[in-house]
Amino acid sequence: MDTVVPPSGSVLDLFRLTGRVAVVTGAGSGLGAGLARALAEAGADIVVAGRRRDKLEQVAASVTALGRRCSVVPTDVTDPAQCETLARTAITEFGRLDVLVNNAGITHTAPATREDPGDYRNVLEVNLFGAYWTAQACARVMRPGSSIVNVASMLGLIKSVLPQAAYASSKAGLIGLTRDLSHQWAGRKGIRVNAIAPGFVDTDMIGEMSQDILDEFLRDCSLGRTATQREIDAAVVFLAGPASGYITGSTLAVDGGTSGH
Template sequence: MGSTTTQRPLPENGVLDLFRLDGRTALVTGASSGLGAGFALALAEAGAQVVLTARRADRLRETAERIEALGGECLVVATDVTDPEQCEEAVAAAVARFGKLDILINNAGVSSAVPALRERPEDFRQVLDVNLMGAYWMAQSCARVMGPGSSIVNVASVLGLIKSVLPQAAYAASKAGLIGLTRDLSQQWAGRRGIRVNAVAPGFVATEMIAEMPSETLDEFLRATSPLARTGTQRELDAAVVFLAAPASSYITGTTLAVDGGMSGH
């Protein structure tokens, strides 16, 4: 007589449900192109209503059309994150449209590659103004309206953790600062306000920001620093961002998740 096994019924809320964002509202900065547009689309795929912000309103509309084609709901708000008042206005518009705000993806950023002895003060300040201070102003504005269970994900960079092959003092300083800001805001808000704050540190991904790097230089750098020896993909980063935004990471705060092909651990 053969043995029989009884299979237990699956739980009503399976593990994959922890990655869903249905009923949540997410605001993405720098959503007009590159990684930000991809993050916005991924959040919409996971069920979130998405507020798209960036300075280029026409490019934001392109991202919105992609989300709407999926049946998602979104709002476009032209915003310069270096202006705290515009950050406040974007958050107010999000709450007016969707009634709440649960997720912030602090992605807006600019890059530079200038030898330190030739970098002008105004150029250095501009990078920090967008990448670090802009993230801070938007986090402040969002945290004022976010409730317990909310999540902030700061998009840092592997260059906040390791050296660069190019002269990128301003960019590296801004991203290292963003990692430090992530730890501090988590300490202030996670316990008291129930707002988790984490960062993702992408490695080299094929976007506008690395388009100017000679391919030979990039390939050589990746072979020397990354066990995977390749660039990452948008979808590989999307998965990490959705994870940190979703209930799946509810016991994670104050950390920086390196999605860099092993570069920072090499």
């Protein structure tokens, strides 16, 4: 393995991603779209991946408006072959791949005794298997000093108010996967693998939740509010770049203190 040089320079320099290339899955809307723009603001060129090309094109336009290059790669992360194509496209178009943000995810709410097996499998296929196939494909072409950030959830750490066995187990599995891949790749490949576990974020998805349910979730939140997109952006930019150069295998809870109860 090539030696990874510890970061140097000013503190602010450590948060810059200039000259780097980042892949963001689930980038067509919501959290993923915001993360793609945040990484571009930090200086990275971006590859946006997701199932809907029209949505990805809109995000790409917002990235290029920031002065960064952006490539659109429609991708179903449950298909390992498409994940391989995604990684190869980054190398073909930009010559390198330094950051992967595994953000693609879906949820499903159902009582455990009545949950359809197909629904349960579908959540795990996207949230856990998809993250693995994408990380696997990207790690094959990443160079030492690269970073993978898995977007887990506080529900991988604590109980849920709603019956979400599929989602909770997929996110807990993603946290376990983060630890294992970090152990495998940190020394051998020089790739750091970390996760964030967000609480509720003020995105369109929150608007679909009843106020009573949201209030119940926030009852155990020390800060008593949802997170903003920018607060999640900052956590991902931190883990993606040299500022977190001595952090690997960790899950950063960005949940307002909810998992600390």
